[in-house]
Amino acid sequence: MMSERIKGVLSPVVTPFREDLSVDLPRFIDQCKWLQSNQIGLAFLGTNSEANSLSPQERLEMIEALVQAGLNPKGMMPGTGGCDLPSTVRLTQRAVELGCAGVLMLPPFYYKGVSDEGLYRYFSEVIQRVADDRLKIYLYHIPPVAQVGITLPLIERLLKSYPSVIAGVKDSSGDWQNTQAMLERFGPQGFDVFAGSETFLLQTLRGGGAGCISATANVNAVAIHGLYQNWKGPDADAQQRGLDRIRQIFQSFPMIPALKSAIAHWSSNDDWLRLRPPLTQLSPDQHRDLIQQLEAAGFSITGLR
């Protein structure tokens, strides 16, 4: 029996913090409800969620809180990868038990220059320890941040050993040739390639990919999903250019604080500005500049609580 795979536009949901920097779960749930109501999948606990600034216990509680709040786990792909095997296994196991569509898994990223053999063994150990037929792993390739990447030969070997578990990849390399190579080599086997940003959404869909998992889906949710629905339409290229303009504005600031600035502005809630160190919020000047540029481009976010 083939269950339906998660596809489309997913957001690495930004994490709201209270004044004491603890996770504000009710506000997080509201944000995820807003995203799901806009047809955005929840790739929460990603890079843009500051997941690696959260303890394994905090991450576990966030997965549980979302499901307990009644959000649909079939629209969830939480990030469960860390540097250590026990934490990764524990989080992954719980996500699977709760019915999440899949998990997005970073390679262990402390040691640099590790071999594909070592990474293969790491993912193998996770799969064997989780030991659940429902497990779907999306490999997370983000060399600019993790430094440790997921090569094509590694994907090939994992797919051969675990064809029903290795479900796809998020390619945040920013290198279209790499995304294209993944689409061509593994797409025909049912391996789902997600672009790491909407910049490559149209190209990815035209190449047979599954969609994108993008920071800016936190804020430009409606328009990005609009292109996903209409990618075969005659105005798809124009829609892509519209998305690119907004993306470029965000990209000219540090991304995570910029996302939080925009959400704070359009929800009229400055609590959203908080980040966990080592990240810091935009300066007041940067914040003003960001909002002005977005407004000048006709951008706004509606329906935030």
Next chain:
Amino acid sequence: MMSERIKGVLSPVVTPFREDLSVDLPRFIDQCKWLQSNQIGLAFLGTNSEANSLSPQERLEMIEALVQAGLNPKGMMPGTGGCDLPSTVRLTQRAVELGCAGVLMLPPFYYKGVSDEGLYRYFSEVIQRVADDRLKIYLYHIPPVAQVGITLPLIERLLKSYPSVIAGVKDSSGDWQNTQAMLERFGPQGFDVFAGSETFLLQTLRGGGAGCISATANVNAVAIHGLYQNWKGPDADAQQRGLDRIRQIFQSFPMIPALKSAIAHWSSNDDWLRLRPPLTQLSPDQHRDLIQQLEAAGFSITGLR
């Protein structure tokens, strides 16, 4: 009241694993006893300990196990730094409660290109949350692995705000000019600089530094401590050259598996060969080659259990 600071030669103790890759605590305790009996300080849970391949809970249990086994916490500087604040605070707090001489603290290393301001806030948060006068932090500068480093202006600012807490640094940059700058700028304030390997031990001691924290102190313990004791002697330079020869042999292999190969060989216990993925052990050929080169250099380890 000024308590006596930890100095000398410390080892990032390699971590022994059982067949199921769990931490072999009794064997770990034995190894630490052997090191302490050779006057080597225990900078366990470091890079060479595969600490970031261990969960926060496993790290906590290792700190507790050593103290409960009767080893002297005044000779301990466990690594407690990770990417997230709650885990770092919890481990640091426990190490201080148990009387450890200090903790070695990595900066949060997932996000790259972070600002000194963000890192300052991170360390500040840790210090304020641990809230214990006994806390002594040794900053861990290891840019080749962590990618996120500890700059001189960051040290200056932290020292100004927390003069009794910021006790020193381990400089694993491999850049002597950086170590020298730390010695010159902060040494006179009582800031203890440890070289990141014995390659710079003599230079560091001559520059007023505190010693070294070195991977190869796991295996070449006696000789490295020998130089520490005799660094003002007429044959100190010759001793340094002897250390360098052994270090060079280890450095021509992947360091952590090479340390484990040597300990496995001289303890006649192949259980020592295990590593957690993504790290992998030496091939049989590499293992043989390493041991041959070490034997040809007159090297051996005695007294291992």
